[in-house]
Structures are given as structure tokens and as C-alpha cells.
Amino acid sequence: MPTSFESALLSVWQQSLVDKKKIVEMDGETYSAKQTAKSKLKQIDFRFEGRELRGLEQNPNTKSRWAKLAREGKKVMQFLEAGRYIAVVVDGKIQIYK
Secondary structure (H helix, E strand, C coil), X not given: CCCCHHHHHHHHHHHHHHCCCCEEEECCEEEEEEECCCCCCEEEEEEXXXXXXXXXXXXXXXXXXXXXXXXXXXXXXXXEECCXXXXXXXXXXXXXXX
């Protein structure tokens, strides 16, 4: 069970990208992993401590440094809140944006 914001993000990343689960479980709630229409990337909308968050698999076909890592085979997931990027998890390492 996630006890912190960071562990919640890591849990969503682990369950969706590593374990390839279609249903992500967190704090007694379940959330469906969906695919984006155009790029078929994994997307999970979830709640943590009243916050509405989205985990989005990194699109490897963009020019960002995160896309480069995804092209290299790393598992990269961006996290958004209210449409703004707030964090990224790359192969189990989290970076919170300031």
C-alpha cells in the first residue's frame, strides 16, 4: 500500500508498465489502464490523497530526453496533474518536477 506520493507513483508505474496489468490497484481502489487513441500508449487516471492524477507512458517518437530513454528500452512514465507534468519514473527511479 502506498504511503507516500512517491510510492504511489512508483506503484502505478510498476503495475502498468512492468507487470503489464490492465487494472491498477492502490489503497483499496482499482483503476483501469487504457490506451491512448493515436499512439496506443498506456494511460491510467487515478486518485491519491484527493489529487486527480494521470500516468502516461512516454511516447518514444518525440524528441525529448525521456523519449530517447524509451527508445533505448527503458520503461518511462510521465505523471500529470491538471494537465501539467509533475513527475517522471524511469526504470523505477522517480524525478519530481519543481
